[in-house]
Amino acid sequence: MGCITNNPAARRYYRRLIVTLLLYAVTLAVSIVVFVHFRPTGPLAYALAILPAIPVIGILAVFGLYLAEEKDEFQRFIGVQAMLWGIGGQLAVTTVWGFLESFVHVPHLNPINNFAIFWAFVGVSIPVLLARYK
Amino acid sequence: MKNRLRVLRAEREWSQADLAERLEVSRQSVNAIETGKYDPSLPLAFKLARVFETTIEAIFSEEK
Numbered sequence: 001m002g003c004i005t006n007n008p009a010a011r012r013y014y015r016r017l018i019v020t021l022l023l024y025a026v027t028l029a030v031s032i033v034v035f036v037h038f039r040p041t042g043p044l045a046y047a048l049a050i051l052p053a054i055p056v057i058g059i060l061a062v063f064g065l066y067l068a069e070e071k072d073e074f075q076r077f078i079g080v081q082a083m084l085w086g087i088g089g090q091l092a093v094t095t096v097w098g099f100l101e102s103f104v105h106v107p108h109l110n111p112i113n114n115f116a117i118f119w120a121f122v123g124v125s126i127p128v129l130l131a132r133y134k
Numbered sequence: 135m136k137n138r139l140r141v142l143r144a145e146r147e148w149s150q151a152d153l154a155e156r157l158e159v160s161r162q163s164v165n166a167i168e169t170g171k172y173d174p175s176l177p178l179a180f181k182l183a184r185v186f187e188t189t190i191e192a193i194f195s196e197e198k
Contacts, residue, residue: 007160071158071159072158072159072160072163073159073163073174073175073178074159074160074162074163074166074167074172074174075159075160075162075163077172130162132171133162133165133166133169133171133172134165134166134169134171
């Protein structure tokens, strides 16, 4: 997140984000390898399928922690606004895509992509928001 | 809200970065407040008043 200034809360955010992304890479690799080579079934299959989602959801917690720890209220304000843009953008895109899927049969949008769409809108909104308050 | 931050800073020959350091916020925050695009919370307004050794009313006024 380019907006986040260089202060202790921001540094902690970046550190936690890197760890969470690494955890995501590891859990995704583990799930893929186990599914390809051992074809698990039952509760283990469910657990392994969900495993990479945990660090992905953790990214939200990491951002939440940043908002809780950031002492600069303006930076918090920008962060919260960016999240709102992310939620709004993601809802808009998936709603439009849903109607397209229903009526003109465009390819199915895997819900996994929701997260990427959300963060794409968050990422784009931050420089726009900062420019607005310049 | 209108404010006199630029004047108060100029009187002390402080840059936005100097004020930001005193307030423990980013320079972006000082700029957003100074340009009137962001209204600070009450605690930050009190901090500003303390830094400039004045009252909140001497810094901020209602936009008419």
